[in-house]
Amino acid sequence: MPTLSNTFCAECNRFMKPLAIGVVVEEKMNDGQPYKLWLADILECPVCEKGVIVGFGQYPLAEHFDPHYERRKKIAIDSDNFYEESEENE
Numbered sequence: 314m315p316t317l318s319n320t321f322c323a324e325c326n327r328f329m330k331p332l333a334i335g336v337v338v339e340e341k342m343n344d345g346q347p348y349k350l351w352l353a354d355i356l357e358c359p360v361c362e363k364g365v366i367v368g369f370g371q372y373p374l375a376e377h378f379d380p381h382y383e384r385r386k387k388i389a390i391d392s393d394n395f396y397e398e399s400e401e402n403e
């Protein structure tokens with residue numbers, strides 16, 4: 314794997330750099346209801362500053378039926394560390 318990351322910006326021809334490690338991403342069901350919380354990382358292109366979220370764990374942090382799901386989600390939201398899948402279908 315290259316030194317900085319294994320993600321490369323196809324627009325700028327530069328390796329992306331870590332911006333945030335350990336953010337929480339909420340995956341939604343088809344009807345928009347909460348499904349799973351994932352830990353992942355944000356990489357950013359140093360030129361165009363576009364970001365991508367990569368490096369999802371093998372297992373989710375929580376699933377919608379887990380008793381601690383909402384608490385985990387709230388902690389991530391309160392620490393400005395939360396991203397959620399858009400409910401809009403294209």
Ligand SMILES: [Zn+2]
Binds near residue numbers: 323324326359362363
């Ligand atoms: Zn770029």
